[in-house]
Amino acid sequence: MIKKISITALIFAMLLGMFICPVKTYAVTGEEVLESEQATQLVEIKESAKDKLEDYIEKYGSTPFGVAAYVLNIIRIYSIPFCFVGIAVGSIYQYVLGIRKLDVRDRGFMLIITFVTILLICQVLPLVFAIVVNGWRG
Secondary structure, eight states: OHHHHHHHHHHHHHHHHHHHSOOOOOOOOHHHHHHSHHHHHHHHHHHHHHHHHHHHHHHHSSHHHHHHHHHHHHHHHHHHHHHHHHHHHHHIIIIIGGGTOHHHHHHHHHHHHHHHHHHHHHHHHHHHHHHIIIIIHO
């Protein structure tokens, strides 16, 4: 009974909000978008990414090797925070939630091992790629 009343009140509040306070949309011309500071920042980010990619292509001597090195560098950079969050979640499972339940504790341990392994691979793989491509290819 309470669920029906609360759901009905929620639906009524949503409908009331839609009709009393409608969302207003303002049209923006293309010139205003191009003159905005956000568009300028996006163009600068795009140009810097293109420049970095061109540097990698020039450094490795071919487009496939340059693109692979660029992608490996991006993976190397973004794997650090991703894996630290995963290790933190695994630690919470192991040391906080796993105090009473062994299966949760084992899940936390496996999460920690998995994310440390992913972090190690993502950090070492660009180095191995650079050594193999530059060392053996000449």
